[in-house]
Amino acid sequence: MDLPAFFAIHPFLAIGIVAALVAFGAALRDWMNTRRRDLDKVSLISWGMVSTLALILAIVCFAVSLRSGI
Numbered sequence: 001m002d003l004p005a006f007f008a009i010h011p012f013l014a015i016g017i018v019a020a021l022v023a024f025g026a027a028l029r030d031w032m033n034t035r036r037r038d039l040d041k042v043s044l045i046s047w048g049m050v051s052t053l054a055l056i057l058a059i060v061c062f063a064v065s066l067r068s069g070i
Contacts, residue, residue, distance in 0.1 A: 016061030030047035
């Protein structure tokens, strides 16, 4: 089975994987934002909130995909 067919059969698993990657990237960006040199340069995006919401979405999608029987 190739990758596009796998994601077509299991869409919640695909969404969960993408959400987990977004959560990891947002957590990394939040960590970099808190350790910046120029404290006057602030971010317009709350990366902690993005990371939290993406992680919640990933957990829900993984639970739904497991419940539906991968």
